[in-house]
Amino acid sequence: MMMAPVKTSYRDRTQEFLSVAERLKKSFSSANNVASSSSGSSTKVDATRSAVAIQSEFNKRASKIGLGIHQTSQKLAKLAKRELLDCISHLIM
Numbered sequence: 321m322m323m324a325p326v327k328t329s330y331r332d333r334t335q336e337f338l339s340v341a342e343r344l345k346k347s348f349s350s351a352n353n354v355a356s357s358s359s360g361s362s363t364k365v366d367a368t369r370s371a372v373a374i375q376s377e378f379n380k381r382a383s384k385i386g387l388g389i390h391q392t393s394q395k396l397a398k399l400a401k402r403e404l405l406d407c408i409s410h411l412i413m
Contacts, residue, residue, distance in 0.1 A: 344381075348374055 344378075348378075
């Protein structure tokens with residue numbers, strides 16, 4: 321009882337991810353340079369607040385990514401279960 325191969329489609333988003341990561345890296349780098357270069361007008365407290373704001377923004381984005389991964393894995397599990405049930409029902413008939 322051999323099952324027919326299931327066609328799946330996916331989109332490789334590796335380059336898109338790398339592009340976003342590079343853009344974020346540059347924005348964090350430029351934010352750190354601005355905080356360090358304006359030492360005359362910026363106090364150590366301001367630099368700390370800036371670092372905290374950057375970390376907070378990172379955490380928000382990481383949380384959204386994690387949620388997306390979780391939701392996708394839930395959908396995949398649901399789909400796999402449905403496919404399994406379809407295969408079983410075909411075998412029984």
